[in-house]
Amino acid sequence: MVGEFNGYFTDDSSTTESEFKSAISKLSLYIVYLFIAKFALTYFSMYCFRVIGLRVSGTLRLRYMHALFAQPISKLDLVSVGTVTNTITTLSNSIQQSISDKLAILFQSLALLVAAYAIAFRYSWALTLVTSAALVFIFAVCFIAVPMMTKIQRQVDKADEKHSSIAAEVIGSIRTVVSLGAEGTLAQRYADWIEIARLRGRKLSVVMAVQLGLVFFAMYASYSLAFWFGLKLYREGHIANINTVITVFFSVMVAVSVLGRIASPLVTIAKAASAADAFFEMIDSDRPNAGGLRGPEVSAEADLVFQDVHFTYPSRPDSKVLKGLNARFQKHKTTALVGPSGSGKSTIVGLLERWYELNANAAHPDQGAILVGEHNVQDLDLKWWRTQIGLVQQEPILFNDTIFNNIAYGLIGTQWEHESEDVKKGLVQQACREAFADEFIDRLPEGFATMVGENGTKLSGGQRQRLAIARSIVKQPTILILDEATSAIDVRGEKIVQAALDRLAENRTTIVIAHRLTTIRKADHIIVMKGGVDVEQGTHEELLAIEDGVYSGLVNAQTLEMLDAEGSDIQDEMEDTDDDAKSAKMSLKGAGKEDELEKSKTRGFFGSIGVFLYENRGQWRFYIPALLGAAGAGAAFPIQSWLFARIIQVFQYSGDKLVHAANFWALMFLVLAIGNGVCYALIGYSANRFSVEISSYCRTRYFQDIIEKPIPFHDRIDNASGSLVSRLATDPKQVQELLGINGALPCMSIFGMIGCIIIAFTFGWKLSLVAVLAALPCTFLAAFMRIRYEVQFDAMNAAVYSGSSQFAAEAIDAFRTVSALTMEDAILNRYSTMLLAQQKKAFHKAWYATLVFAFSDSVELCAMALTFWYGGQLLASREYEPTSFFVIYMAIIQGGQQAGQFFSFGSNIAQAIASANRMLDFRPTRNEAQQQMATTDNASQCATAASISFRDVTFRYASHDRPLFTGLNLDISPGQFVAFVGPSGCGKTTVISLLERFYSPAKGTVLLNDQDITTIEPATYRKTISLVAQEPRLFEGTIRENITLGLPNPTEVSDAEIEQACRDAEIHDFITSLPQGYATELGIKAQAALSGGQRQRLCIARALLRKPKLLLLDEATSSLDSQSEKVVQAALERLAAKRCMTIVAVAHRLATIQKADAIFVFGEGGLGGSRVVEQGTHAELVGRRGVYFQMCQENALDR
Known part of the structure; x- marks a missing residue:
């Protein structure tokens, strides 16, 4: 052109x-x-x-x-x-x-x-x-x-x-x-x-x-x-x-x-x-072949037999977990597994769920076989086999979905998977009644349509565990595996749920892993494990008869002193369900109310990109x-x-x-x-x-x-x-x-x-x-x-x-739960949708x-x-x-x-x-920046243990219109060993959260050494505190790096100090048994190979190493076996005796807090929220024959 x-x-x-x-x-x-x-x-x-x-x-x-x-x-x-x-x-x-x-x-x-x-x-x-x-x-x-x-x-x-x-x-x-x-x-x-x-x-x-x-x-x-x-x-x-x-x-x-x-x-x-x-x-x-035999070619209603099983985790090839295990889990019988942390109990669950396979590691071949009747478990169709098992894990995982859907996930792979919503609703409601979850659900504003939050964080630990139990039993499995299934439930709730589980165990092959031995007294057979082998087997009475036996030692470690009190069998009218419902409601009701939180702003190019330039x-x-x-x-x-x-x-x-x-x-x-x-x-x-x-x-x-x-x-x-x-x-x-x-x-x-x-x-x-x-x-x-x-x-x-990314991440994080429920296809279908x-x-x-x-x-x-x-x-x-x-x-x-x-x-x-x-x-918003700043020069650095006072504390969660506490008052003297007990959802963990300054009270003050904690710079304040939470969290890095995490100068901490903290936490021997000792890397794979008890003891050692003036224990020993718990408890009591730190413990196992200087019993206080209903020493409270006495009656092992 x-x-x-x-x-x-x-x-x-x-x-x-x-x-x-x-x-x-x-x-x-x-x-x-x-x-x-x-x-x-x-x-x-x-x-x-x-x-x-x-x-x-x-x-x-x-x-x-x-x-x-x-x-x-x-x-x-x-x-x-x-x-x-x-x-x-x-x-x-x-x-x-x-x-x-x-x-x-x-x-x-x-x-x-x-x-x-x-x-x-x-x-x-x-x-x-x-x-x-x-x-x-x-x-x-x-x-x-x-x-x-x-x-x-x-x-x-x-x-x-x-x-x-x-x-x-x-x-x-x-x-x-x-x-x-x-x-x-x-x-x-x-x-x-x-x-x-x-x-x-x-x-x-x-x-x-x-x-x-x-x-x-x-x-x-x-x-x-x-x-x-x-x-x-x-x-x-x-x-x-x-x-x-x-x-x-x-x-x-x-x-x-x-x-x-x-x-x-x-x-x-x-x-x-x-x-x-x-x-x-x-x-x-x-991709591994997941096909194989399935019903009716093979029946899950048969004995489960471990024949000379040797097993090593791929992440720890030099440390054998099972060393020739021989065990038989009889069909239609309840078999309990007990023993110290790390003895291989949860490994048995992993092998039964086929999360790991024998002979999978060519460099360190495993030996033995796991049989279902006459068939090797590895010859079975993987998904069919997992649908035959109902599993409740030690750390229950819920999905960011409604309560109904979380329980209905248990129906996947069963004959009811494609039934109508009405049929599923009936099955879910029945499972919740049997798990004693229906009462707190019925009191929630949205009922079964309530969203539980990420990992179920909107519910208390006991509520999450009950829903997990309901999810497991809704499919009426042939085999029921309970891995510390009631560890997060208070003693009253545990008795009710345990009764329900006992009924469910009838005519089912049931495997129970428990540290609370009250839950397995009625087991048909008990296998005591130590060091990867079975050391004792028998019924509760037979094992108690063995002098200086491992089992009898575990029982003695959980003996609860009842003095001469004649207990009356209190009928289990679970008042705590109101508290359960209240706790959930305050986290869930109005979850969309974000008016108190910052809102996003719309900025132009210069107001956004220009800031970074x-x-x-x-x-x-x-x-x-x-x-x-x-x-x-x-x-x-x-x-x-x-x-x-x-x-x-x-x-x-x-x-x-x-x-x-x-x-x-x-x-x-x-x-x-x-x-x-x-x-x-x-x-x-x-x-x-x-x-x-x-x-x-x-x-x-x-x-x-x-x-x-x-x-x-x-x-x-x-x-x-x-x-x-x-x-x-x-x-x-x-x-x-x-x-x-x-x-x-x-x-x-x-x-x-x-x-x-x-x-x-x-x-x-x-x-x-x-x-x-x-x-x-x-x-x-x-x-x-x-x-x-x-x-x-x-x-x-x-x-x-x-x-969708959050949903996928949640599914991967909880993949053991996903695989146990055979939810893979359901998760993928929802992700695809x-x-x-x-x-x-x-x-x-x-x-x-x-x-x-x-x-x-x-x-x-x-x-x-x-x-x-x-x-x-x-x-x-x-x-x-x-x-x-x-x-x-x-x-x-x-x-x-x-x-x-x-x-x-x-x-x-x-x-x-x-x-x-x-x-x-x-x-950071202006309010957040102000909260991070101290309003006084005094950072409350105390040379001795801390004193704590709650003065007319009113607190409610942002998403709830009713307060959890109204005018809560309590005093803890320096150096005291104090325990908080009470039903699930009554606010015990909330008190810990207030002390950690995760939340601030709406009214009233929380005092540390007579100083309002909101006037102290948070980082400085938390240096005087150690927290061991119910769910142990470790991070990628060496064991030493994990234990010293958060210390101002971790490299200056001596090996002797670290080893003493680990000895007090009963974890030193395990660490030194590893090829690289304290230099062992705790990557993703290595952490998965640790038992819950081992992870929790590492967290306890980390807390003790900080030498805090205030030690907060939120069910810190719930994952420990009786012997380890006794040793750790003795170490804590020695520290308490020195009056060098104040210890506040939230506990459901009352045997762990009977030597506390003071026990605060939380309960329902009507429209005003929870309150302290009793206070005193173990002996004083038992003598009063009140709420605490009833809890002891239900928690005593010899009853």
Whole structure:
């Protein structure tokens, strides 16, 4: 078109003005037709690619989860929740974006490249072939650079997995972290891996600088080559018409400029290819054969026999757990397993559930066999076998769902799985009655529709355990396994539930693991284990008759002194159910009331991204060069427009003047190519370095902000740990994407657009004014609408994928429960449903977003048509010279392209702004900052044990309108050993939480050494306190690092101090039995191989090592065997006798607190909430024959 256009101004032209105007109008109309075609095709292609991107990423997520759930437990022990979350969020999003946007741009660019070269070859194959040398050079550079970038990106992804794993571990154990004051230590551990990722990411800078510099140098150098060689061919007669040179030149110009658009998609696709490796590594992994015999070929109603079973955990190949176990679990009988922690009791459960297989480790082959009747358990169909077993674990796991659904999950795989809702409802209600869970459920405002929260945190420990029991028995299993099933239930509730379990055990093969020996007195057979073998077997009476026997020693350790009191059998009218219901209601009712919590704010670019730029102003040495590079590269566009105009003018010359002018302007293009290559190299290096630096800062600060949030923040449903880990993985990544190459290119487009407008007005204001006023408003309006839709699209994606990611993370974290209930298919179906629902919303939103995108991407053609037509009118009338017209025309085209290029990054800008807003929302609020500051100089550092006073304390949870306490008063003297007892849900653990400052009272004061604890800086205050929670939490690292976690100077703690704390916790001998002793790594796999008792004793040792003035024990010995508990209890009593610390213990096992200096009995206080109903020593309270006496009657082993 330009070639034909130029012919009008040659001296020998015969074209009239009217003919010229007619040609101009016709050509302008063709450009309008191109606009219509491009708009339709762009819309169609972008919509299709967005749909494909959503479907591919959704399919990858689902296939990944399918493959993950098909793996054995031994392999899943190696996979952290953080790794899974990072894969299905960050890596999946990378793949989705590369397909949805970048792949479409890549194909579009390649199509334009092919079309341009096809036209060029048609006019002059020789000229086109020579100029294609630049194309070959560019592909060679990419061929070398892209694999290098992919390799480095994989290394970065590995580091990202590690810090995501740490984040999942820390955020999932936030109460333990806060109580230890370990935020700083664990934040540093997280920051260390961020630093590793940063150092690896920096390596990309040099590669990207070289790639971009060479590519863009070659692009602009090809213009010089095309122009110079084209004129050479023209002078030598190989090209007959000068228009041919112009056509080929512009075709090459379009083709090579397209290569610039390919650079960004190639980088993104290279990252996506690296991300895909993580998916396919799991998807393509081998899966064990889960098929085999099932009913009626085999019956589960048979004896379970362990024949000389030897077993070693894969994570501890040098430490054998079972050493020739021989045991028979008779059908329809109840067999109890007792023994010290770590003796192999829970390992038996793992082998029966087939979480681990015998002979699975070739290096250390196991021996023996596990038989069901005459069949080896490994020959059975895995899912069928697990449906025959009802399992209640020591640490009950509930899902973030309703109570009804949590119990109904137990029906999966049974004959009632596909029954109607009414039938299922009846079965669930019956199971709840038998587990004594119905009374507290009936008192909940939403009843069975109540959401239980993440891991059931909205319920008390006893309530969670009752629901777990109901879930286990609802399917009426052939085999019932109870692993410390009543450990978290108070003594009254335990008696009721135990009676229900005794009824259920009739005509079932029942295996009971218990440390509370009251629960297994009536067992048909008791197997006593020690050191991985059975040392005693018999009934309760037979084992008691063995003098100095292991079992009789365990019984004596739990003897509860009842003095001479004659107890009356109190009927179990469970008043505590009211407290259960109250406790649950205060956590659950109105869970959506968030008016007291901070709300998110909407900030613009400068209010969000600008904040991070300001905070990282020290990185000016990177973003200033990046901006200078962007300005230089942007200036190349108006300069290029002027050079094109000068080149077109050269075609009007002849002879030597043509040669000299052609050589000069070809050289100028070469100079421009060198300058542009330098600018892009500067962009590639500086922008990537800056993006890596700011991403590291954002991740570190974001993580710090999350873990420093108060506990009520983490109680919110939308702030579940999996959701927070997902945000932590994706939000800084979005900011990094914008402030890297994808940030420099829009800046370059702005500079280029401004430069093009300036140079256009310099050469002719009339045409420039028409073009700018007519074209740019449409372009800007379309871009604004596009960014608006992209922001909405990203917000919707973030919300939905956050929910599905949280659901997936929760399922992986509780995979033993998932596998025991054969919930894999149900979990995957629900996950698939969530993804499909998201896709439907995304498809609908994509319809509008791509419509606006297609218009904004095509509207430049309308500007071109208008500029071409009006410029043609001015040329026809000789008002404009050809040089002026071409400068303006090329400048307007380039400016429009740059505007389109800028707005093509709308999705990146929108996503980054949304992510930055979320990160800023997590910054400490003014109230939170004030709470972290001391209002007095005195930090209450006491040299002796602490005194505690509650003065008229009123407290309620934010989600409940009724208080838990109203006017609670209690006093604890320095050095006292004090116990809190009472029914589940009466507020015992809440008192511990108030002392830990997890929550603050609404009224009244809590005093430590006569000082209001809210006036003390929290970190300083918690240094004087140690907490051992009911559910032990350990972290990745060595045993020594775990025990010293939270100490100000852990490296200065002597080995002797650590060993003494471990001896007091009865764990030293176990640690020294390990090959690496205290240097043993407690990774994910190693922690899974530890028994609950071993983990709890490590936590007790960690608490004792802190030498606190106040020691808080929330059911701290519930997972210990009787002998270990007795030793630990003796150590605590020795510490109490020294009066060096105050000890507050919450306990259900009354034998552990009978020597306490004071016992506070909590109970129902009517509408005013819970209160202390009795107070005194064990002897005093038993003598009163009140509530505590009744509890002792029910807890006494000899009754």
